[in-house]
Structure formats: structure tokens, C-alpha cells
Amino acid sequence: MALYLKQFSRHFVTTAAAVAVIAVVAIELLAGPWVKSFESHEVDATLHVLEKKELNKDVVVLGDSVGRGIFSGWRSGKGTVAMLACNQATETTGQYFFLKRYLEHNGMPGAVIICDRTPGKGDLNQALTENYVQRCFTRWREILGLFRVKLDPVFTAKMVAYKLLATFKNRLHLQRTLVGFTNSDIYSGVVPASGTTPGGYGIFDVIEDEMRAARTESVSWRYLRQMLEELDGLNIPVYYLPPVTTQKIDDSHQLVQHSLAMFRDFERQFGGLHVLTDAYVRLPKSHFSDEVHLNELGLAAYRPLVQSRLDEIVQEAVDRRELNRDTAFARGTPLFSYADGKTLRMLRPVGTAAAVQGEALQLSAATKDPALLLPGLAGVEKPGQARVVVRVRMEGDSSTVARLYYAAGDEDFAQQRSLRAKVGPGLNQVSFLLPADFQGGKLRFDPGEAEGRYVLHAVEGRIIAADDAVYF
Amino acid sequence: MQFNSFTFLAFFAATFALYCCCSHRWQNRLLLAASYLFYAAWDYRFLALLLTYTVVNYLAGAKIGGSPSQRVRKSWLLVSISSSLGILGFFKYFNFFVENLNALCIAIGLGECAGVLHVVLPVGISFYTFQTLSYTIDVYRQKNEPAPSFFDFALYVAFFPTILAGPIERAGNLLVQIGAERKITPELFHASAFLILFGLFEKVVVADNLAALVNSIYGSDSGDGLNVLIATYAYTFQIFADFDGYSNVAKGIAGLMGFRLVTNFNAPYFSDSPSEFWRRWHISLSSWLRDYLYIPLGGNRAGTAMTVRNLIVTMLLGGLWHGAGWMFICWGAFHGLLLAVWLVFREAISRVPPLVRRLLFFHLICFSWMIFRAESMAQLQAQLQALLFDFDPVPDAGQLLLIRKLLFYSAIVVVYQYLQYRTARLIPVFDWPPAVRAASYVMLFYMIVIFGFNSAQSFIYFQF
Numbered sequence: 001m002a003l004y005l006k007q008f009s010r011h012f013v014t015t016a017a018a019v020a021v022i023a024v025v026a027i028e029l030l031a032g033p034w035v036k037s038f039e040s041h042e043v044d045a046t047l048h049v050l051e052k053k054e055l056n057k058d059v060v061v062l063g064d065s066v067g068r069g070i071f072s073g074w075r076s077g078k079g080t081v082a083m084l085a086c087n088q089a090t091e092t093t094g095q096y097f098f099l100k101r102y103l104e105h106n107g108m109p110g111a112v113i114i115c116d117r118t119p120g121k122g123d124l125n126q127a128l129t130e131n132y133v134q135r136c137f138t139r140w141r142e143i144l145g146l147f148r149v150k151l152d153p154v155f156t157a158k159m160v161a162y163k164l165l166a167t168f169k170n171r172l173h174l175q176r177t178l179v180g181f182t183n184s185d186i187y188s189g190v191v192p193a194s195g196t197t198p199g200g201y202g203i204f205d206v207i208e209d210e211m212r213a214a215r216t217e218s219v220s221w222r223y224l225r226q227m228l229e230e231l232d233g234l235n236i237p238v239y240y241l242p243p244v245t246t247q248k249i250d251d252s253h254q255l256v257q258h259s260l261a262m263f264r265d266f267e268r269q270f271g272g273l274h275v276l277t278d279a280y281v282r283l284p285k286s287h288f289s290d291e292v293h294l295n296e297l298g299l300a301a302y303r304p305l306v307q308s309r310l311d312e313i314v315q316e317a318v319d320r321r322e323l324n325r326d327t328a329f330a331r332g333t334p335l336f337s338y339a340d341g342k343t344l345r346m347l348r349p350v351g352t353a354a355a356v357q358g359e360a361l362q363l364s365a366a367t368k369d370p371a372l373l374l375p376g377l378a379g380v381e382k383p384g385q386a387r388v389v390v391r392v393r394m395e396g397d398s399s400t401v402a403r404l405y406y407a408a409g410d411e412d413f414a415q416q417r418s419l420r421a422k423v424g425p426g427l428n429q430v431s432f433l434l435p436a437d438f439q440g441g442k443l444r445f446d447p448g449e450a451e452g453r454y455v456l457h458a459v460e461g462r463i464i465a466a467d468d469a470v471y472f
Numbered sequence: 473m474q475f476n477s478f479t480f481l482a483f484f485a486a487t488f489a490l491y492c493c494c495s496h497r498w499q500n501r502l503l504l505a506a507s508y509l510f511y512a513a514w515d516y517r518f519l520a521l522l523l524t525y526t527v528v529n530y531l532a533g534a535k536i537g538g539s540p541s542q543r544v545r546k547s548w549l550l551v552s553i554s555s556s557l558g559i560l561g562f563f564k565y566f567n568f569f570v571e572n573l574n575a576l577c578i579a580i581g582l583g584e585c586a587g588v589l590h591v592v593l594p595v596g597i598s599f600y601t602f603q604t605l606s607y608t609i610d611v612y613r614q615k616n617e618p619a620p621s622f623f624d625f626a627l628y629v630a631f632f633p634t635i636l637a638g639p640i641e642r643a644g645n646l647l648v649q650i651g652a653e654r655k656i657t658p659e660l661f662h663a664s665a666f667l668i669l670f671g672l673f674e675k676v677v678v679a680d681n682l683a684a685l686v687n688s689i690y691g692s693d694s695g696d697g698l699n700v701l702i703a704t705y706a707y708t709f710q711i712f713a714d715f716d717g718y719s720n721v722a723k724g725i726a727g728l729m730g731f732r733l734v735t736n737f738n739a740p741y742f743s744d745s746p747s748e749f750w751r752r753w754h755i756s757l758s759s760w761l762r763d764y765l766y767i768p769l770g771g772n773r774a775g776t777a778m779t780v781r782n783l784i785v786t787m788l789l790g791g792l793w794h795g796a797g798w799m800f801i802c803w804g805a806f807h808g809l810l811l812a813v814w815l816v817f818r819e820a821i822s823r824v825p826p827l828v829r830r831l832l833f834f835h836l837i838c839f840s841w842m843i844f845r846a847e848s849m850a851q852l853q854a855q856l857q858a859l860l861f862d863f864d865p866v867p868d869a870g871q872l873l874l875i876r877k878l879l880f881y882s883a884i885v886v887v888y889q890y891l892q893y894r895t896a897r898l899i900p901v902f903d904w905p906p907a908v909r910a911a912s913y914v915m916l917f918y919m920i921v922i923f924g925f926n927s928a929q930s931f932i933y934f935q936f
């Protein structure tokens with residue numbers, strides 16, 4: 001070891017090799033911004049759009065090329081839908097990364113629709129995975145996340161290579177740009193050749209097969225679950241739209257049946273997930289351009305069958321976002337409002353120190369369970385199915401979950417009688433829709449589940465009509 | 473696990489990191505374990521075969537070296553040769569001989585005499601067979617001492633940089649280095665790093681891209697003479713870049729760990745005679761054939777006729793070593809014939825100007841690669857017909873692109889070989905000023921990064 005280190009210090013660093021290494025680093029740093037604008041396929045293009053533009057749509061569509069085909073010509077979806085559905089080789093893992101990037105620069109969508117033939121299936125071992133996932137999703141968080149889930153150092157090494165070398169990442173464009181060579185084949189990444197012996201008797205193949213067999217959950221399944229969990233935490237409804245299949249009982253049909261069963265399981269865990277079983281449509285083979293993609297005739301036949309359901313979902317999503325933009329909330333009848341220093345002072349802190357600063361109430365939580373007791377609400381009078389909505393505008397230091405507890409006069413606060421909302425660092429506005437049978441009683445607001453600083457700007461309650469309540 | 477794969481990168485990074493932290497004794501143990509893992513990555517079932525070779529030849533070497541009786545020594549040598557060649561013959565040639573025997577039997581009306589076996593050819597078997605044979609023969613000839621340690625001998629047989637496609641190392645070189653404490657000098661370190669870079673360039677930029685070009689022409693039935701000519705030139709550079717690339721990476725990897733492997737190629741396409749070509753092409757095989765086949769057959773000691781016979785027999789077997797197929801035998805025969813013609817008409821040929829001689833001989837080599845690459849005599853015949861009778865020297869747009877690619881991918885290799893030839897230095901880059909050297913490293917790196925073929929292709933010589 002010492003010998004090698006000595007060589008690096010005494011001989012290696014001063015030679016042409018060191019100059020070459022420095023030159024490569026400099027070229028990569030300079031080339032990075034230049035080649036960033038290159039796009040070779042829909043994943044590149046979508047990522048480019050997500051980085052450069054604010055989409056801020058009401059609905060996000062995730063899925064594969066089948067989903068993309070269904071939604072791309074959808075008239076009423078125009079202007080309201082962010083199309084992130086892409087090639088099937090991205091698998092749910094790639095779709096999860098898309099969604100994460102979308103949420104970075106855009107407002108919360110009112111709904112997420114998943115239309116995918118193989119949701120939650122696959123371990124990113126497909127021929128085009130390298131091109132669509134490893135080459136494109138190269139943030140350290142994504143690389144490390146995949147390493148943790150996949151446990152494949154070679155897979156990770158490739159992602160790191162694509163991350164560090166902008167020229168490697170965009171090599172096809174550079175081949176075209178520098179010498180005018182074109183490659184008509186779709187770039188599948190640097191695919192290792194298999195061994196010369198047939199049957200997969202290589203020791204690494206065997207180990208990989210064993211690991212795959214031992215793993216009960218696929219990589220994509222784990223990312224699907226994570227995505228549903230996070231969307232649930234953000235109170236964003238998710239719809240699974242089963243892709244259209246042929247009338248034949250074939251692989252596509254089996255896949256959809258499997259996906260429906262899986263999503264129904266998830267539906268029991270995540271209240272915001274809706275499986276659109278009734279929107280599963282099967283059409284004659286003549287309506288397909290291949291085994292899975294609809295042709296013009298197929299699209300013309302399919303759209304009317306699901307149009308009204310999809311329109312409903314979009315309308316709900318639009319309304320939900322509208323509500324968050326205050327309009328629907330403003331329609332309601334005021335119940336209480338603590339929106340300035342004078343009124344916020346009336347909230348009683350529990351497990352935290354509170355002080356009014358200007359027009360806001362600042363909490364310094366020393367425990368993981370800071371809370372504020374709101375003045376009691378005796379006998380709320382509301383017509384029929386009208387609902388109470390509590391809206392909070394607050395700032396926090398970290399990502400956490402805020403919770404509103406409600407209880408009748410003689411009840412204690414309990415987890416099952418609480419509503420939760422994900423909050424992030426910075427300014428947040430969250431709304432809690434209390435159950436229709438809530439007729440008044442006690443309210444407690446927990447701004448987060450972490451120690452630290454919270455600043456409350458407003459806590460307001462309104463009674464809203466049943467129609468409006470649907471959108472919460 | 474190809475040298476040009478990320479899997480190998482991860483494997484070597486881990487091995488090398490551990491290697492740097494070990495003492496000499498543990499370095500050898502580590503390399504042995506890594507070599508078995510490397511071989512098992514291809515097909516773990518053949519580890520038993522590798523161990524059989526190791527045990528039999530180690531035992532034979534020990535018995536030969538330890539016995540004063542010539543009869544005992546000869547018996548153990550026979551055990552070593554017959555077992556090694558027997559295994560090689562079974563895996564590599566059994567089906568070939570059965571198929572030809574059946575063809576003969578059918579031709580004379582006897583019907584099929586024997587059934588073929590569905591055996592898989594263990595990767596690298598031809599290389600480690602020759603390597604172990606050279607060991608026992610050298611011990612028998614008392615050129616070498618028997619290996620002092622079984623583990624050292626096992627590493628000599630299975631050493632991962634060389635096991636798949638050579639260079640075919642002699643015990644006098646590799647085994648001695650395994651036994652001794654290895655010294656890594658800055659020069660060796662630099663040379664090794666450069667060889668890896670250049671070898672990868674040759675493989676993934678030159679050989680793999682030219683392979684795509686060659687396969688596209690060979691795969692089509694266009695029968696255009698110019699296409700065949702382009703493919704022939706392309707294959708000539710492809711096979712060189714492929715095998716020289718492999719050899720350079722192997723030498724570089726071994727060099728980083730302090731080993732000095734033999735040189736396998738030395739600007740062979742600048743040779744002006746067949747004998748010079750075989751001193752520059754696949755040197756470890758040609759010298760093996762010379763030392764263990766040609767010279768024992770009598771070499772050039774018994775007159776011109778016997779020398780010609782020895783040359784042709786040696787080259788026929790050399791062709792057969794490459795694979796069980798008639799085209800390989802024809803390729804060997806052609807080279808044997810070239811050597812014989814050179815031997816007989818040497819003086820007359822030497823009067824031809826060197827440049828003309830070199831060009832002429834280069835094209836004879838190109839022709840030999842046509843034989844080597846052809847899958848059958850009929851395909852070779854069709855290509856020759858296209859070359860001779862369907863040759864339009866004016867290229868169309870598609871052919872112009874092929875020519876551009878051929879020139880782009882092979883130019884650096886040709887220039888580099890020329891420099892090797894002119895300077896008689898294997899790494900002429902090291903004579904250049906530091907700035908030019910640095911620029912050439914950067915260029916090679918970016919050629920690999922940008923123009924490296926999309927899919928890591930298997931090395932041609934792995935199939936032999």
C-alpha cells in the first residue's frame with residue numbers, strides 16, 4: 001500500500017497522466033451545461049422540461065407508453081394534465097423519480113393517475129433500463145436509493161459513471177455532433193456481453209438469480225409502495241386506471257388482473273387510493289396497432305368509454321387545487337379565525353414554549369409532540385351534510401406531519417380521531433376536513449412530529465357545503 | 473466477465489484494493505481466489521476441470537522433477553500430455569471428428585457411425601492447456617524446476633489476466649514471478665496504466681465498432697465486391713485490435729500488480745515476410761508452436777523439404793488450435809504455404825522493394841483473414857467471386873459512410889503500429905513531450921467514452 005501511495009505522490013502526480021486527469025475534469029465541468037440540453041428520447045425530454053419549466057398542473061399522469069397513448073390525445077385533459085407517463089422500461093421506479101422531481105418545482109397536483117401495464121413489476125433488468133433509468137436519473141439521492149434497494153454495485157457504478165461524465169451520458173449526441181455518425185438503434189447502454197457458455201452458469205448469474213428469488217418484493221414494487229405512502233402523506237388522491245387490453249385472455253389481461261388485485265390490497269392501506277376497476281375496458285384485436293397499443297380506431301372507441309370518469313377525476317382535482325387557492329374555502333361560513341398576534345395568543349401550547357412575534361405565534365418545541373389546544377367549539381350549527389374545515393397556515397424547519405385531533409366534549413384525544421397532513425420546510429397551508437358528524441367539541445393542533453421551531457400565521461375554521469367538502 | 477465491462481471494473485477495483493494491503497504470501501492467495509472467482513463468473517462447473525488440470529500437471533511436474541529415472545520422467549510427461557490433450561480433444565474436437573467421420577461413413581454408404589455430444593467448450597481451455605503443457609515439458613527438459621508450491625502453480629494456471637485468452641505464459645516467466653516478491657516500479661505502473669487505456673480503446677472503439685461494420689456486410693447477401701473489400705480490411709483491423717486490445721489490458725492489469733507478462737503483438741501488419749509476421753503476431757502462441765512442435769519435429773535441421781513439411785504441419789495444427797473447423801485448418805495451411813514459399817524463394821522475394829513487399833504481404837494477410845472469418849468454403853468462394861467479378865470501385869453513399877467509419881476507427885491503430893515499428897518501442901507514446909502525451913491520453917479516454925461500442929462484445933479469441 002505504502003509503495004502505491006509513494007508512487008502517486010512522487011511520480012504519478014507530476015506526469016502527463018496527472019495533466020490528463022485535470023484536463024478531463026475540466027472538460028467534464030465545462031461540457032456539463034452544454035450537453036445538458038441534449039435529448040435523445042422521452043425520458044430525457046421529460047426531465048429537461050421538469051428542470052426548465054414550471055408545469056403546475058392539476059393532474060399528474062404516470063405510467064408506460066400505453067398510458068401515454070391513452071392520455072396524449074385526451075381533449076379535456078389538455079392544459080390540466082402533466083404527462084409523465086413514459087416508456088415501460090422506466091418501470092415504477094423511474095415513475096417515482098419523475099414524480100419526486102415534479103413535486104420539487106411544481107405545486108401539489110390535485111390527483112395522480114397511474115396507467116401502467118406492469119405497475120410494481122420489475123427489478124430494472126430490462127434491456128433499455130440503462131438508457132431510461134441509469135443514464136437519466138443520476139442524482140445522488142436516486143443513485144444511493146437504488147443502491148440500497150437493488151444492492152448491485154455494478155448497476156450503481158454505471159449510474160455514477162453517467163453522473164460524473166456528462167460526455168458519457170450524452171455520447172450518442174456527441175457521435176452525431178462531432179463526426180456525423182448516427183446510430184439508428186436505440187441506445188441500450190453499455191450492455192455487458194454474457195458469458196460464452198449458455199444456460200447462465202456464471203457464478204454471478206447464479207448469485208443474482210438466488211437473490212432475486214429470495215427477494216419477495218421487486219425493486220419497482222418497493223418504489224410503488226413508497227410512492228403511494230408519500231402521496232398519502234401529502235393527501236393527494238391516486239387513481240389506478242387499468243390499461244385497455246384485447247378481448248383475448250392473454251398476458252396483458254393477466255397482468256391487469258394481477259395489478260388490480262395488488263392495488264386493491266394497497267387500497268385497504270391508503271385511503272387516498274382509488275382503483276378504477278369499472279374503467280377496465282377490453283376491445284377487439286383490430287383496435288390495437290400491436291398487442292398492447294391502441295390504434296386510431298381503438299382510441300376512438302376507447303375514449304368515450306372512460307371519458308366521463310376521467311373528466312370527473314380531473315374536475316375534482318381542479319376543484320381541490322382551487323380550494324387550496326382559497327376560493328372554495330372562502331365560500332364557506334366563518335366559524336373561528338386566529339389569524340393575528342392578538343387572537344393567536346388565545347391558543348394554549350402543550351409541550352412547547354410559545355411566544356407571539358409580530359402577527360404570528362412562534363413555537364419552540366423541545367419534544368417531538370408539540371401541540372396547541374384550540375378554544376372549545378360548543379354546538380356547531382351546520383345544515384345537513386355540511387362539514388367543518390380547519391385551515392392552517394404555518395412555517396416549519398423540516399419535513400414532518402401535522403395533525404388535527406378532534407373530540408366530543410367528554411372524549412379524550414385519540415389517534416383514530418385525527419387528521420394528518422404532510423408539511424415541508426418553509427411556508428405551508430394545510431386543510432383538515434372534519435367528519436360530517438362532528439358537531440363541536442375540542443380541537444387540538446399538533447404542528448409537527450419533530451423538535452424545533454414552528455411559526456403559526458393563521459388557524460381558521462369554516463363550515464362548507466357538502467358539495468365543496470367532496471374536494472377536500 | 474469481460475475486461476471491458478463494469479462488472480470487471482468492480483471486481484478488479486476490489487481485488488486491487490485488497491492486493492495493495494496484503495503481504496506477498498497473501499497476495500498470491502488472494503489472486504488465486506480472485507482467479508477462481510473470475511473463471512467461475514463464466515461457468516462455475518468448469519472450475520473442477522481447471523482443478524483437474526492443476527492437480528495432474530502439478531503432480532506430473534513434481535514427479536518428473538523429483539525422479540532420476542528417465543523412464544519414470546517420460547511416463548509422467550506422457551500422463552501430463554495425454555491427459556491435457558485428451559481433455560482438450562474431448563471438449564474441442566470430439567464433435568468435429570465425429571461429424572467428419574459420419575460424413576465419410578455416409579459417403580461410403582455406411583450411414584452415421586457415431587453420435588455427437590452436446591458439450592460446451594470451456595472458455596480459455598486452449599490457452600491453459602498449452603500453458604500447463606509448456607510447464608511439464610520444460611520441467612522434463614530440465615529448463616525449469618518443478619513448482620515449489622501447489623498454490624503458486626494453481627495461480628500460474630488460473631491467473632485471471634491470462635486465463636481466458638493468454639498470453640500463453642511459460643513457467644520460466646510467470647511462475648518465477650509468482651514465487652518471488654514483486655516490485656512495482658513507476659515505469660511499470662505507468663506502462664500498465666497506459667496499456668489498459670490503449671487496450672480498452674482498441675477493443676471498445678476500434679474492434680467493436682469495426683465488428684458491427686463487418687457483421688453488417690457479412691450478414692447481408694449483397695455480394696458486392698467493394699463491400700467485401702471494405703469488410704476484409706475492417707476485419708483485418710478488427711481482429712488485431714480485438715486481440716491486441718485484450719493482450720494489452722491483460723498485460724496492464726498484471727503490471728499494476730507487479731507482474732511482467734510477455735508481449736503478444738508487435739506491429740505485425742508492418743511485416744514484410746511471413747516469418748517476420750509470426751514473430752510479431754500472437755507471439756506467445758507462435759513461440760510455443762516453434763518450441764514445442766516445430767523444433768521437436770526437426771525444425772530446419774533436415775533440409776528444405778523436411779523444413780517445408782515441418783512448417784506446414786506446425787501451421788496446420790496451429791490453425792486447428794484456433795478451432796475445430798475446416799476453415800481454420802485452411803487458414804493454417806495457407807500460412808504454412810506462405811512460410812514455405814518464403815523459405816524457398818526468399819532471395820528472389822527479397823529483391824522486391826520493401827514497401828511493395830510490405831503492401832503485398834499485408835494483402836496476403838488480409839486474404840488469410842477472409843479464410844479465417846468465412847463460415848464455409850462456399851461463403852469464401854462467393855466473396856472471392858464478388859471481389860473478382862462484381863467489383864465497382866466507385867462507392868455509393870452507403871459505402872462512403874462505411875469507408876469513413878473504417879478510416880476513422882482504424883487510423884489510430886495503424887499510425888500507432890507504424891510508430892511501434894519505426895521506433896522499435898512497444899509504447900512509443902512515452903517518448904513524446906509531456907503535453908502531447910497528456911493530450912493523447914485525453915483523446916484516448918474520450919474516444920472510449922464517446923465512441924466505445926454500446927454493447928460490450930466478447931473477445932474473439934475467447935472462443936478458441
